[in-house]
Amino acid sequence: MxxxxxxxxxxxxxxxxxxxxxxxxxxxxxxKMWAITYEASSTGNQPISITFQETRGRYPGEDRSVKEHTLPAVQAPWSKEVTVFDGKEARVTVTPPPGGTAGCRILLDGKKVLVENTSAPDKPVVCTATP
The missing domain is CATH 1.20.5 (Single alpha-helices involved in coiled-coils or other helix-helix interfaces)
Known part of the structure; x- marks a missing residue:
């Protein structure tokens, strides 16, 4: 050669x-990131208000802070896939329609239920998990 x-x-x-x-x-x-699915529901599938968190950047040098989103009037049922860094909290809050109840779930990889909650009438429900 x-x-x-x-x-x-x-x-x-x-x-x-x-x-x-x-x-x-x-x-x-x-x-070090997790695929999280937020799910929200309400009595009679009435519109709900939702607040949820996700991690911003995915790669080195990008902003990795937690960003909060608020959706004031969403038709239930609702779901959203986001990413959350290991050790960061995944959180979704669902406010039901007047006189109704709301539910929330957080799924890991779209399958494993990490948490599931239902609200009392006229009260918001919160689901949190740290994957």
Whole structure:
């Protein structure tokens, strides 16, 4: 093999190692996040008010703070998929229609129920979980 071939081979080997390290580091960052599904319901599927949290950024260098969203009038039933960093709280609050009740659930990976609650009449219900 020529000197040029050896240099190319070494460069390709180094590129493969660097790529593998970057993928492992990126996987560790993504591995610390959880796929969360919020679900909300109300008596008679009447409109509800919802407040929920999610983590902003997913990658290094991005803002990883928790962002809160408020939806003042949503038709029930409602669901939303978000991401939450490991150790951060997942939270959804559901306010029922006048005279009604509301329910909430938090699912991990769209399947495992982490928490499920139902409100008293005219009272908000809160579901929280820390995955």
């Amino acid at each position: 020529s000197s040029f071939g050896k240099v190319i081979g070494a460069a390709l080997g180094l590129a493969a190692v660097v790529t593998a390290v970057m993928l492992i580091q990126r996987g560790n960052v993504l591995g």
